[in-house]
Amino acid sequence: MSTQTPQTEQPHTPVPEPSRFSRIVRDLFTAESTPLVTFLAIVLALLVGAILIIISDPAAMRELGYFFSRPSDFLNSAWHDVSHGYQDLFKGSIFDPATLRGTPSQFFGPITNTLEDATPLIFGGLAVTIAFRGGMFNIGGQGMTIAGAILTTYVAFQWTGIPGALQLVVAVLAGILGGVLLGGFVGWLKAKRGAHEVVVTIMLNYVMLFFLTNYLLTTTAFHDPTKAGQSISKPASPNAILPHLFGPSLNTDIGLVLALIATVVVGWFFNRSKLGFEIRAVGLNPAAARTNGISVGRAQIWAMVISGGLMGLIGVTQVLGLNNPNNNSLSPNIDAGLGFNAITVALLGRTKPWGVVWASLLYGAFQAGASVMQANDGISTDIISVIEALIVIFVSAPQLIKEIFRLPSREAAVPGAAS
């Protein structure tokens, strides 16, 4: 494996790494989006969301029809729609003042929902970050999540002989292994066979989805015989389920702790470890890295291995976590779009480990709050999806934000500055 052969000056090496594509992607992720720009992007997206909320209320639009005769009607209901909508978004995701005298589970309910929704996004965001720092774009989150979910599910319902919490540990490791296998395969194809990781990862998404849906969940080994006709696996044994973190009445599981540990480890990995340094070097300039004796292929494979392992952890929390709707079993839509949302979280977090955590918390809060917003105000959850998408667009177009808010744009951020 370790081919540290004297490969000093070989300008004719057939690896055209720093392509235009990867430069564009890198600029996108590390664009000069300072924290201020990110904040303003969120504000701007919420403003656009407010307009959408008003437009989608038929009563307000009717009042807009006679705006010039009685503007107060329209302004009142528009203000009512938006303020109630965003208040409920807050109440559903952070805390509801009405529960100040309520039970602890009511008081902490919203914030723990946010944490639970953020957990898989943290894993995913870190996974995209690692691949990206190695100069690769991992859009195979869906496939790697499924790979992890398959192995973790199998251990969780089959290996019930393992005593107590040890089964959970093995199930988590199996989930990581699933992602590692698929990620490693992608890395190997990239490094040794020159296949572009974007094509490989997105195609493997389909391979894994169809393998799961049309084959695996129909086999007697996986399919739950009590669910006639439904593509659902046997449920995990109680020992293998991620335990509640703050007691049974609150909706956060131990997966959050795993996610925070992963964040610390990834931060340490980039700043302190040799491999992390090599991956960063390869991501910044493969040719220079090679000249300095770093094995580019090895760094790429490792980056994809780690990225895959983290994606596999999404599979773990999706199957064994509290958000699973099917008694902790495996179903075709197990990835729930998280593999792709991971990309936007990494982008918003500017591919920094703790940035990813903040971005995940924001998106987790949107998800948790959207449901309350729709239940109480009839505002479609689709508006939240639009807001999430707008944030990403604004963050990746920092120049736009700067012109809208007339910010000076001379402080060019150091491109690709590490951590």
Next chain:
Amino acid sequence: MVTDTGGIDDHSFNAESWAGMQDAASASGGKIGVSYVQSATENDYTSNIASLVSKGCKMIVTVGFAMADATTASSKKNPNQMYAIVDNASSGSKIQGLQFNTAQGAFLGGYFAAAMTKTGKVATFGGAKYPTVTVYMDGFWEGVQYYNAQKGKNVQVLGWSEKTQQGTFDTSANPFGDQSGGKSIAQTFQSQGADIVFPVAGGTGIGALEAAKASNGALNAIWVDDDGFYSNSAYASVIMTSVTKGIATAVKTSVTDAYNGKFTSTSFIGTLANNGTGLAPFHDFASQVPASLQSELATVKADIISGKIKITSANQPTA
């Protein structure tokens, strides 16, 4: 009400359920307030149900058997909360199942198809092999067999056999939204000699309507779940009739009962007798349906209700 991932505008059971909720609200003169939350992914089931619980909803309707586990889990946490679930059996003392014995309606559809076919071959196919799908196909199959026995004919059913429980299903990843797949299945049936097709596959079935329209009268269709003459009006000219499923009525009944303090955890089962399933009007085909057949269908319907005709499908819901 919590929708499944199909969303409120699915032209199918989410939309029907919501219509039932709104009916209940307007029938009560505004005393029943209704709202819904959409599930973007399966991840949302648990949290959406929880949002409605904390909102203080008296009755929560979850749509589709995919939400059964999430509903049961929520009920365990909130033992006094009332629930109803569409297309699933009652599970627990506070969850009312709303189920539909669509084999009865489809039996009429099968009898009708057998009487109307000119080629002696009729066809059906499903989206996926769920009991809620195959119960239709069983009923259709039995209706054709009953016609054969009564009339001494030999009309064949392509695409399904109740005896073997084997048949034709869509094979794509999106079995209820695969229009092109539905079209090719229907065209295959047509080339095998069928002139009436009964798709039990949601949006995939629209492909079958498309194939029927393109066939210039060689192939016609019987729609499923709701009256296709209205829900798929672009294809009204090829829809002979529809086998309906009265989701809206069931939801309305359940919600109204809960409001009036008459909640029961006994499953509601939609039958021909309570209009929970049935055969829609013939619309454009009315002139082609002989009066004798119409009276036969009325007799068959009465016989099913009275129990004189026994439907044997093992996929029928039981209370």
